[in-house]
Structure formats: structure tokens, C-alpha cells
Amino acid sequence: MTSIPAMMKAVDPDAPGGPEVLAPVDRPVPSPGAGEVLIRVAAAGVNRPDVMQRLGKYPPPPGAPSTLGLELSGTIVAMGEGVEPERIGARVCALVAGGAYAEYAVAPVGQCLPVPDALSMEEAAALPETLFTVWTNLFERAWAAEADTVLVHGGTSGIGTMAIMLGKLFGLTVIVTCGSADKCDAARRIGADHAIDYKAHDFVEEVLRLTDGKGVQVVLDMVGGDYLPRNLKCLADDGRHVSIATQRGATAEIPIFEIMRRRLTLTGSTLRARPVGFKSLVAEEIRRSVWPHVEAGALKPVIDRSFPLADAADAHRRMEAGDHVGKIVLVMDAAG
Numbered sequence: 001m002t003s004i005p006a007m008m009k010a011v012d013p014d015a016p017g018g019p020e021v022l023a024p025v026d027r028p029v030p031s032p033g034a035g036e037v038l039i040r041v042a043a044a045g046v047n048r049p050d051v052m053q054r055l056g057k058y059p060p061p062p063g064a065p066s067t068l069g070l071e072l073s074g075t076i077v078a079m080g081e082g083v084e085p086e087r088i089g090a091r092v093c094a095l096v097a098g099g100a101y102a103e104y105a106v107a108p109v110g111q112c113l114p115v116p117d118a119l120s121m122e123e124a125a126a127l128p129e130t131l132f133t134v135w136t137n138l139f140e141r142a143w144a145a146e147a148d149t150v151l152v153h154g155g156t157s158g159i160g161t162m163a164i165m166l167g168k169l170f171g172l173t174v175i176v177t178c179g180s181a182d183k184c185d186a187a188r189r190i191g192a193d194h195a196i197d198y199k200a201h202d203f204v205e206e207v208l209r210l211t212d213g214k215g216v217q218v219v220l221d222m223v224g225g226d227y228l229p230r231n232l233k234c235l236a237d238d239g240r241h242v243s244i245a246t247q248r249g250a251t252a253e254i255p256i257f258e259i260m261r262r263r264l265t266l267t268g269s270t271l272r273a274r275p276v277g278f279k280s281l282v283a284e285e286i287r288r289s290v291w292p293h294v295e296a297g298a299l300k301p302v303i304d305r306s307f308p309l310a311d312a313a314d315a316h317r318r319m320e321a322g323d324h325v326g327k328i329v330l331v332m333d334a335a336g
Helices: 048-054 122-127 128-141 158-169 181-190 203-210 225-234 256-262 276-289 291-295 308-321
Strands: 007-010 027-030 034-045 073-079 093-094 104-108 112-114 149-152 175-177 193-199 216-221 235-243 265-268 302-310 325-332
Touching: 007 181, 034 093, 034 122, 034 128, 034 308, 048 308, 073 104, 073 122, 093 104, 093 122, 093 128, 104 256, 112 276, 122 302, 122 325, 128 158, 128 216, 128 235, 128 265, 128 276, 149 158, 158 181, 158 256, 175 203, 181 193, 193 203, 203 225, 203 325, 225 235, 256 265, 276 291, 291 308, 302 308, 308 325
Parallel strands: 149 175, 149 216, 175 193, 216 235, 235 265, 302 325
Antiparallel strands: 007 027, 034 073, 034 104, 034 325, 073 093, 093 112
16 A cells, blocks of 8 residues: 655645636645545646635635645545445545545545546546535435426536536437637537527527426526526426526516416525535435446546646636536546
């Protein structure tokens, strides 16, 4: 077994700021507690909440590391009390509440999933955050079922591309919105049934046209603000609206009687602060329902670009520029 060093490189800025605060620094290698494993990280996914944390707008929940990063892949090199010794050496990917932008990270063993031969470690690192988020919100909270039509904003984001691919695996018709004709083309290549350029067309009118005026059964929304009342116009009777982010604002004015008359459901969730027990249950559901598709090579994340850990600032710049299609990944073995 490879010896575990006392110190490691990690992206753990001392203060909020621009991408330039993301220079790797030396930090102690963490120790796994009961029910946890220590992972030698191969790669880590970059997500919008990481940007918000860097800006000081999304602090980690109590007890979570201040080091950035919500998902990773790597090899288990140590374990805490209650974890089976045979897990040492296993290749896993994991959802974590923080700490993934580092050469070593701790994860609850229940939030780890095995990395099959069909995935590279970079691909595996780009799965957990979007997969857990889309699964819990689209299929559990919004009850999306075969033959439903769903509207997903941000069709070429990590969340959007995962929603497209999961939707197609489970028999949904997927409509997405994107910010350019090129991104609409990319979304359709990934598998979207329809892609709407929201800068060129009114997405409400387009959704109603595409559904013959009936609307969609589900809206998965990461925009918030003034999109919320517009999203409700896209819903069919008994439709479900799920909020997972608020990029255009955290408040909205909504027509209450219209919700009553059409029996609409408004819900939403955040995942990061949920307890380990809940996230472990989600991981088990994903293992049963989704992981066979991953093992068969039928579900792989769309990778936009990979950066070495030392270039985490450039990874955030690319995310903030909004030009990416799919996931941005940090690769640890190039940390230097």
C-alpha cells in the first residue's frame, strides 16, 4: 500500500475573491472518521456552487471542509471505524460536502460508488454532483415518469446535460433552453428532443408550440427570479416545478389562484447540507437504478475540458464565461 503523506496540495482560499484566489496551498491530509474513507483523489468536478463558495456567497455547511469541491474520483487508501478493510484499493467516485479540490479527501463510505471499467477517472469525477441532483429532483421530487415531457433550463450545463441523458434513458421527452444556436445544436447532439434559443425566442411560446398547447409535466429550473412565473405558464395541469438554483434571483411573484386552479406543485431542494444518511440512501437508489447503465457504458458525463489542480483559477474562469458544454474537471496528478 502506498504510504500516506502528512501534507497535500489543496485549493482552500483564505478569503473570498476572484479566480485568482484559487492557488493550491499546503494543507494536512485529513483523517477519516467513523463510517468514512480517505481517498487519494484522481480528479474532481467543478460546479457552479464552487464558484458561489469562492465568492463568499455559499459557505460550506457546519463540519464540512473549507476546501472547495463537491465531487471526486480516486482510490480508497484508508478507512475509519466501521468500514470494511477490503475497501482499500477500490476505485470510487463520491459526493462530498467539500474537500474535493485536493490530493486527498474524506468521504462517507455510503456516498461512494464504484468506478466501472466503462468510465475514466475524469469521467467518474464528473458524475456524482449532477447525477445526485438530477435524480433527487427530477425523478423523486418531480415524479417524472416514462412518457412525460420535461423542460430543463441551462441545457448545456452539467445539470442540463445530465438531465438530457437521464431523461432519455428513462423514457422522457426533454426540452431544453440554451443561450445560442450553437449550444442548442450541442444539446440536440447530446440527446435533447428540442432545444430553444432563449435569446432568439420566447421559451414559453416555444414550449406551448412544441406541446400543442398542453405544456410540460415537469420544469427543472436553476434560474429562479422572473423565470418562475414564466415557467408556470409552461406547465400542463397537475404539472410540477422544481427549483434547484436561483441564478436570476431568490424571489418571484407568482399567481396563487392559477396554481390552485391548475393543481400545480412547486417544490425544490438543496443537497449539500442534507445528512449523510439521506445522501447514502440516494447513492443506493442510484446504484440500483442508474449504475447498470453506467457499467454498460450507456451513461457518461459530457466533459467540456480538464485542467490540472494548479490551474483551478482557469477552470473557474471558463465556468464563469459560460462557454462550456458539459462538465469542467480538475486533474490531481498534474497538481505539481
